[in-house]
Amino acid sequence: MDNNTLSETSKFLSYILRHKPAAIGLQLDTEGWADINSLIIGAAKEGRILDQAIIQTVVNSSDKKRFTLSEDGQHIRAAQGHSTPDVDLQHIEKKPPEFLYHGTATRFLESILQQGLIAGSRHYVHLSQETQTAIAVGLRYGKPVVLKIESLRMYQQGFTFFRAxxxxxxxRHVPNFFIYQD
Known part of the structure; x- marks a missing residue:
């Protein structure tokens, strides 16, 4: 499978498993799991050719580990990033490191510095431990900027963090007074 096909398949799976399973008639459970056979059948109705081997290749080659296969190999889910109201992944609360980072584009900076980071259509705000990851995320939306989040101080003040x-x-939210431009 060439890199372009791999990338397009990964984007398709992200869209379906995170946001619009109904677009191919797929049902997710509350933990985001989808039956792989139903995924393959639904994708075929939309002209997308998937099989177990292609799905396995996408899962294994995802540098960001976007997808998880069940132990029996019969189900798949997105690791995080869901916007569909049917999914409510139960992540384990964790104490974060002193600082985490959020990558965005400069065009969003003014709004973020005014209202903080909000989940928007997703269930959570996504943060990373490395600035390089944050830069890569920001590049997807334009000229990148990395925001430094005082995550440990937030946690000490009662904010909840999870690690996918x-x-x-x-x-769920990062108030603007915990955000600094790195």
């Missing part, structure tokens, strides 16, 4: 299976840190 793929090492992305999650929280």
């Amino acid at each position: 299976e793929n090492d992305v840190w999650l929280t």
